[in-house]
Amino acid sequence: MVTAESPVLRQLDAFRRIVGAGFVFVDPEVLDAYASDETEDLHYLPDVVLKPGTPEEISQVLRICSEQRIPVTPRGAGTGLSGGALPHLGGVVLSLERLNRILDIDERNLQVTTEPGVITEVLQNAVREKGLFYPPDPSSRGSCMIGGNIAENSGGPKAVKYGVVKDYVLNLEVVLPSGDIIWTGANVLKNATGYNLTQLIVGSEGTLGIVTKIVLRLLPHPQHDLLMLVPFRSAENACAAVSAIFRAGYTPSALEFMERDALEWVMRFVDNSIVPIQDDVVAHLLIEVDGNDMDVLMKDMEGIATLVQEFDCGDILFADDAQQKAELWKLRRRVGEAVKSNSIYKEEDTVVPRAELPQLLAGVKAIGKKYGFHSVCYGHAGDGNLHVNIIKGDLSDEAWNGSLKEGIREIFALVKRLGGTISGEHGIGLVQKEYLPIVFNEVQLALMRGIKQLFDPNGILNAGKIFDPK
Amino acid sequence: MVTAESPVLRQLDAFRRIVGAGFVFVDPEVLDAYASDETEDLHYLPDVVLKPGTPEEISQVLRICSEQRIPVTPRGAGTGLSGGALPHLGGVVLSLERLNRILDIDERNLQVTTEPGVITEVLQNAVREKGLFYPPDPSSRGSCMIGGNIAENSGGPKAVKYGVVKDYVLNLEVVLPSGDIIWTGANVLKNATGYNLTQLIVGSEGTLGIVTKIVLRLLPHPQHDLLMLVPFRSAENACAAVSAIFRAGYTPSALEFMERDALEWVMRFVDNSIVPIQDDVVAHLLIEVDGNDMDVLMKDMEGIATLVQEFDCGDILFADDAQQKAELWKLRRRVGEAVKSNSIYKEEDTVVPRAELPQLLAGVKAIGKKYGFHSVCYGHAGDGNLHVNIIKGDLSDEAWNGSLKEGIREIFALVKRLGGTISGEHGIGLVQKEYLPIVFNEVQLALMRGIKQLFDPNGILNAGKIFDPK
Numbered sequence: 001m002v003t004a005e006s007p008v009l010r011q012l013d014a015f016r017r018i019v020g021a022g023f024v025f026v027d028p029e030v031l032d033a034y035a036s037d038e039t040e041d042l043h044y045l046p047d048v049v050l051k052p053g054t055p056e057e058i059s060q061v062l063r064i065c066s067e068q069r070i071p072v073t074p075r076g077a078g079t080g081l082s083g084g085a086l087p088h089l090g091g092v093v094l095s096l097e098r099l100n101r102i103l104d105i106d107e108r109n110l111q112v113t114t115e116p117g118v119i120t121e122v123l124q125n126a127v128r129e130k131g132l133f134y135p136p137d138p139s140s141r142g143s144c145m146i147g148g149n150i151a152e153n154s155g156g157p158k159a160v161k162y163g164v165v166k167d168y169v170l171n172l173e174v175v176l177p178s179g180d181i182i183w184t185g186a187n188v189l190k191n192a193t194g195y196n197l198t199q200l201i202v203g204s205e206g207t208l209g210i211v212t213k214i215v216l217r218l219l220p221h222p223q224h225d226l227l228m229l230v231p232f233r234s235a236e237n238a239c240a241a242v243s244a245i246f247r248a249g250y251t252p253s254a255l256e257f258m259e260r261d262a263l264e265w266v267m268r269f270v271d272n273s274i275v276p277i278q279d280d281v282v283a284h285l286l287i288e289v290d291g292n293d294m295d296v297l298m299k300d301m302e303g304i305a306t307l308v309q310e311f312d313c314g315d316i317l318f319a320d321d322a323q324q325k326a327e328l329w330k331l332r333r334r335v336g337e338a339v340k341s342n343s344i345y346k347e348e349d350t351v352v353p354r355a356e357l358p359q360l361l362a363g364v365k366a367i368g369k370k371y372g373f374h375s376v377c378y379g380h381a382g383d384g385n386l387h388v389n390i391i392k393g394d395l396s397d398e399a400w401n402g403s404l405k406e407g408i409r410e411i412f413a414l415v416k417r418l419g420g421t422i423s424g425e426h427g428i429g430l431v432q433k434e435y436l437p438i439v440f441n442e443v444q445l446a447l448m449r450g451i452k453q454l455f456d457p458n459g460i461l462n463a464g465k466i467f468d469p470k
Numbered sequence: 471m472v473t474a475e476s477p478v479l480r481q482l483d484a485f486r487r488i489v490g491a492g493f494v495f496v497d498p499e500v501l502d503a504y505a506s507d508e509t510e511d512l513h514y515l516p517d518v519v520l521k522p523g524t525p526e527e528i529s530q531v532l533r534i535c536s537e538q539r540i541p542v543t544p545r546g547a548g549t550g551l552s553g554g555a556l557p558h559l560g561g562v563v564l565s566l567e568r569l570n571r572i573l574d575i576d577e578r579n580l581q582v583t584t585e586p587g588v589i590t591e592v593l594q595n596a597v598r599e600k601g602l603f604y605p606p607d608p609s610s611r612g613s614c615m616i617g618g619n620i621a622e623n624s625g626g627p628k629a630v631k632y633g634v635v636k637d638y639v640l641n642l643e644v645v646l647p648s649g650d651i652i653w654t655g656a657n658v659l660k661n662a663t664g665y666n667l668t669q670l671i672v673g674s675e676g677t678l679g680i681v682t683k684i685v686l687r688l689l690p691h692p693q694h695d696l697l698m699l700v701p702f703r704s705a706e707n708a709c710a711a712v713s714a715i716f717r718a719g720y721t722p723s724a725l726e727f728m729e730r731d732a733l734e735w736v737m738r739f740v741d742n743s744i745v746p747i748q749d750d751v752v753a754h755l756l757i758e759v760d761g762n763d764m765d766v767l768m769k770d771m772e773g774i775a776t777l778v779q780e781f782d783c784g785d786i787l788f789a790d791d792a793q794q795k796a797e798l799w800k801l802r803r804r805v806g807e808a809v810k811s812n813s814i815y816k817e818e819d820t821v822v823p824r825a826e827l828p829q830l831l832a833g834v835k836a837i838g839k840k841y842g843f844h845s846v847c848y849g850h851a852g853d854g855n856l857h858v859n860i861i862k863g864d865l866s867d868e869a870w871n872g873s874l875k876e877g878i879r880e881i882f883a884l885v886k887r888l889g890g891t892i893s894g895e896h897g898i899g900l901v902q903k904e905y906l907p908i909v910f911n912e913v914q915l916a917l918m919r920g921i922k923q924l925f926d927p928n929g930i931l932n933a934g935k936i937f938d939p940k
Binding site for chain 1: 716
């Protein structure tokens with residue numbers, strides 16, 4: 001909180017001069033609105049919220065905060081799931097929401113240059129109007145911002161065919177904690193010119209610099225897609241079908257897994273029972289193919305439908321039209337919200353090599369049994385990325401805040417044994433950092449801390465996220 | 471050279487104990503064989519060549535060299551074009567040639583784990599036998615090593631559809647200059663777990679650590695491909711056709727540009743005049759499409775063939791069969807050798823956003839006229855990656871070693887103005903580092919130097935490559 005002694009308070013006039021008095025907020029309602037993101041039920045009040053309008057303003061703010069050692073938490077839309085935008089040390093929340101312009105859609109080069117505060121879906125629609133395609137689309141695409149997607153190296157359902165955010169970022173304008181403004185690379189598809197600063201910034205969760213311009217490569221938009229929902233009587237079979245599909249040479253544009261609970265809960269949540277679920281069904285795969293030739297897509301769908309029969313699936317639902325596709329996708333996209341509305345929960349963002357999914361799922365359930373928690377699992381099975389939602393339900397507060405962590409550790413240790421890691425697309429942020437030593441030893445962590453120290457010697461920028469300072 | 475005082479000489483016994491006496495070389499013939507790579511006519515003798523057999527041996531060697539501040543130059547096959555493997559400071563050449571095993575082809579997860587000393591084409595063929603595809607294939611794939619490809623973030627003709635090396639590297643085992651051995655990530659397709667050390671190592675040209683194991687993702691191998699060679703009466707038209715093809719929604723699996731000289735010289739070099747070149751033809755595009763459905767590929771080829779007519783092309787040569795395809799590809803792959811055999815030359819590896827290619831080419835020719843040099847241009851036009859081969863020809867030694875550099879600077883300044891950069895796939899190494907400040911300012915360079923310092927505080931590993939130490 002701001003006190004007479006607070007170094008933040010002493011800078012309020014300077015902040016007002018830099019960003020304009022109308023964009024410096026200290027009233028409790030605003031502070032409260034910027035105190036949480038979508039991570040569990042966590043809440044930390046900042047001392048001040050700044051809404052700068054240009055990279056130059058951000059540069060001046062960071063220069064002051066570096067000198068005065070004031071913590072700065074950059075924030076996009078606050079839809080993160082690992083606490084990256086939580087101002088857990090107080091100080092400044094620096095909102096990028098006013099940097100919300102798409103600066104250039106370059107149809108000649110299939111590139112877009114955008115500011116970070118653009119809603120991801122707005123960006124997708126804008127390039128779509130030119131026949132172009134920006135594939136990464138987190139479930140929150142209607143509310144998250146592209147800058148946050150860069151910070152977390154987001155994925156989403158299309159990643160299985162098209163890759164994640166990092167695969168589309170060509171070049172970034174970044175304000176460093178020193179106030180220097182740099183570009184990380186060039187607007188080119190191939191680059192062997194010095195160290196890859198671009199990829200170092202992608203996924204660095206706002207700890208190394210503040211991204212103020214983003215150059216993304218685009219693709220021609222595929223002209224058609226087809227979608228089917230396949231029920232399974234065994235979740236392990238569903239997971240096993242996933243890697244069989246790829247081994248058979250198919251590359252679906254989405255391959256999503258949902259446990260029965262996930263689908264039932266979300267249908268209740270959105271009040272839509274489009275999908276009849278037989279009693280013996282325990283999981284579904286949502287499978288999409290896309291491309292420019294409908295005959296090829298039909299053949300692919302038939303081939304995949306034949307293949308999944310070998311895994312004891314039930315009756316396949318083929319989406320008839322655009323509306324049914326949209327409804328099925330809405331169900332998948334809103335599972336997270338449905339789970340959240342149902343109970344306090346923790347979401348783990350496990351990722352393993354795709355063929356290890358059956359082992360991961362069986363292991364999660366066994367660990368749940370041991371520690372007495374229920375889990376609802378769903379996610380991007382085609383990438384081996386399984387969201388494990390641990391439901392508080394009847395669990396005592398003591399177990400929830402105590403022994404449960406041991407259970408999570410066991411899940412992550414299993415993930416590591418299977419060749420995977422503890423976050424596929426949500427980041428480490430605040431809530432996963434205690435688990436980071438499960439996958440990185442002191443040598444690796446020392447390199448990461450050294451990089452942090454190099455970019456941010458005074459430790460102002462999202463300090464204490466990903467890992468604690470030494 | 472080794473002298474009684476040389477710190478290298480004092481360690482020979484230790485090196486022999488670590489890697490075995492049979493793998494420590496100080497005889498002049500061996501030193502000479504490791505004194506050059508494929509970069510111009512440069513030649514630097516190392517003091518000793520070591521051929522370790524395991525990461526642990528490399529670890530022990532690096533520990534000693536760090537303590538004793540002995541320069542270490544890691545080396546794959548020595549096919550590099552920017553001098554990355556040249557031991558310009560003497561000291562140790564550390565050859566990775568004995569780490570030449572493919573450790574695991576994981577058909578379940580579409581991944582391969584390999585040591586760095588495997589020839590790229592050997593790796594491609596090994597996964598091909600399982601129906602799998604590792605796309606990046608530099609022209610030197612028959613002789614270069616996969617570890618060198620990682621070091622330089624190599625590309626090759628398939629990059630236009632499939633991306634470059636960095637897009638396939640999931641995880642790396644790296645020996646740090648301290649002797650510590652780490653993995654940089656996990657064997658997963660999505661990863662939001664800490665800073666991306668993997669992508670920091672890719673393209674770092676052996677300056678940060680020595681890669682000893684590589685995990686690559688693979689694709690199902692496409693079943694068919696089609697190839698055509700299109701002659702143009704204007705090089706600018708050829709370049710303009712390139713971006714038109716992408717804007718029309720086609721994604722060829724290769725889209726290569728060759729000036730008339732390039733094609734004529736290579737046909738002479740390999741003694742094969744498969745391609746009749748009309749008098750008015752000044753450039754060619756070699757265009758490949760690949761996929762699993764031959765009907766779709768035929769349609770794509772027809773569409774592209776129709777489109778290129780708008781750019782005043784000549785008679786298109788469609789490759790009839792596998793042999794003709796192989797011959798056309800051989801021509802393209804050996805252009806570099808043909809140019810080299812023809813004259814002393816310098817090769818610049820320019821890259822710009824694809825639609826700026828006509829401007830780049832026109833600019834290169836204008837600058838050549840101004841400085842009196844002839845250039846032969848070819849390369850991966852689909853990526854905007856143009857190899858500019860500057861021919862010594864009748865140029866005086868004085869101009870070659872003097873004013874020519876100003877001409878190169880002008881080319882690179884143009885590249886930068888067009889949104890590009892000075893190396894697309896060859897790296898900076900030794901011969902391009904003087905030009906690096908054209909694209910990076912002191913802030914960016916300080917970050918890169920800081921990263922180098924963090925990984926290699928004693929500055930032993932490929933020191934003086936990419937940039938000079940501060």
